[in-house]
Amino acid sequence: MADYTDTATAVCENEDRKMFDDLVSRYHRQIYNVAYRMAGNAADAEDLTQETFVKAFRFFHRYKRDMPFDNWLYRIMSNLHVDMIRRRPKAHIRSLDEPLQFQEGEAQMEIRDESEGPEDLALSGELDSEMQKVLNTLSKDFRMTVILSDIEGLSYEEVSEAMGCSIGTVRSRLHRGRRLLREKLKPYLERS
Amino acid sequence: MNCSKVQSLISAYVDCELPGVEMLALRDHLRDCPDCSAEHDYTLKVKRAFGGLRPTVPPPGLADRIISRIDQASHASQENGLANWRKRLTVFPGQLRFVAATMGVFAMLLTLRGGQLYPTIPFPQNEQVASISDADPGRMFPATSGVKYGHLVMAPSPSPIESWSVSSRSGGGMMPAGYSMPR
Ligand SMILES: [Zn+2]
Numbered sequence: 398m399a400d401y402t403d404t405a406t407a408v409c410e411n412e413d414r415k416m417f418d419d420l421v422s423r424y425h426r427q428i429y430n431v432a433y434r435m436a437g438n439a440a441d442a443e444d445l446t447q448e449t450f451v452k453a454f455r456f457f458h459r460y461k462r463d464m465p466f467d468n469w470l471y472r473i474m475s476n477l478h479v480d481m482i483r484r485r486p487k488a489h490i491r492s493l494d495e496p497l498q499f500q501e502g503e504a505q506m507e508i509r510d511e512s513e514g515p516e517d518l519a520l521s522g523e524l525d526s527e528m529q530k531v532l533n534t535l536s537k538d539f540r541m542t543v544i545l546s547d548i549e550g551l552s553y554e555e556v557s558e559a560m561g562c563s564i565g566t567v568r569s570r571l572h573r574g575r576r577l578l579r580e581k582l583k584p585y586l587e588r589s
Numbered sequence: 590m591n592c593s594k595v596q597s598l599i600s601a602y603v604d605c606e607l608p609g610v611e612m613l614a615l616r617d618h619l620r621d622c623p624d625c626s627a628e629h630d631y632t633l634k635v636k637r638a639f640g641g642l643r644p645t646v647p648p649p650g651l652a653d654r655i656i657s658r659i660d661q662a663s664h665a666s667q668e669n670g671l672a673n674w675r676k677r678l679t680v681f682p683g684q685l686r687f688v689a690a691t692m693g694v695f696a697m698l699l700t701l702r703g704g705q706l707y708p709t710i711p712f713p714q715n716e717q718v719a720s721i722s723d724a725d726p727g728r729m730f731p732a733t734s735g736v737k738y739g740h741l742v743m744a745p746s747p748s749p750i751e752s753w754s755v756s757s758r759s760g761g762g763m764m765p766a767g768y769s770m771p772r
Contacts, residue, residue: 421659425652426644427644429647443647443654447654451658543639547636547639548640553604571601571604579631585638
């Protein structure tokens with residue numbers, strides 16, 4: 398009798414699996430970046446990234462190929478209960494004040510722009526962590542909308558598709574979200 | 590367009606997500622209105638500040654950890670599949686046992702009955718039996734008590750009767766070849 402691994406179903410599953418592993422290597426950085434901005438720390442960002450991909454794999458058969466794969470992943474992520482993931486106990490919770498420590502620090506230092514002086518580095522690091530803190534104060538939907546639009550550069554239509562809401566909702570969330578952010582970031586923005 | 594209307598649209602304006610007519614109207618208003626222009630500058634700064642954030646670099650080995658999580662998840666779903674099958678098979682263990690027991694008893698009865706009946710099948714003398722023996726000699730044989738011909742019973746396989754000797758002249762019976770009727 399033929400082994401299961403020789404059946405057509407198994408071959409298809411195997412092909413899907415290979416394709417999916419390729420997609421993981423291609424998209425995990427981008428997804429991690431969004432997860433990091435959503436979660437606010439590295440440990441939760443990793444959990445959120447993993448959950449997103451595991452769920453995507455489970456529902457891969459439902460993925461419609463006319464939607465960009467990253468947008469589909471954003472959609473899955475926006476449906477995950479980020480706040481629950483954030484509440485899980487972690488072995489090593491990293492402080493929001495040091496967002497760059499867990500991220501291949503040395504490699505990142507090497508590829509930094511040489512023209513940037515130490516003051517600029519300190520300022521950009523400070524601004525980064527300040528912006529992250531402010532992002533964390535937004536509600537989950539507002540946060541995701543700002544991240545997808547301003548950090549990932551998605552159009553309103555793409556954000557609405559990824560978040561399962563109307564374009565009008567995207568527009569109003571961005572309008573109100575940016576106002577909230579602006580108030581909190583005022584001292585930093587006035588310096589720049 | 591008044592200032593409050595303009596300020597409600599500034600966020601979409603900086604994203605170029607307004608219809609052309611509104612984009613032009615806002616542009617004209619912003620050129621002449623310092624308040625709305627300041628509002629516009631702040632909004633643009635917020636947008637650019639977030640757009641200018643460095644991408645966070647994932648911790649080393651993240652892709653491998655994701656792939657092994659997927660391995661675990663797909664392994665677990667296969668295990669679940671097996672468990673579901675086992676569960677289905679044990680949904681009615683009582684009934685299954687009853688059915689098995691009944692079948693066992695039935696098979697035993699058939700064997701006993703067949704074994705006893707074979708050698709002692711009396712056959713009606715000088716009667717035509719072709720209708721029975723022609724039907725399916727390998728599978729049927731006539732039974733006895735009270736019934737003259739008919740009463741067909743499934744042969745207790747797995748020892749199919751290979752051939753039958755039918756003799757209406759000798760006044761004998763119908764029996765497997767090579768079998769001698771006890772006198
Ligand atoms: Zn105005």
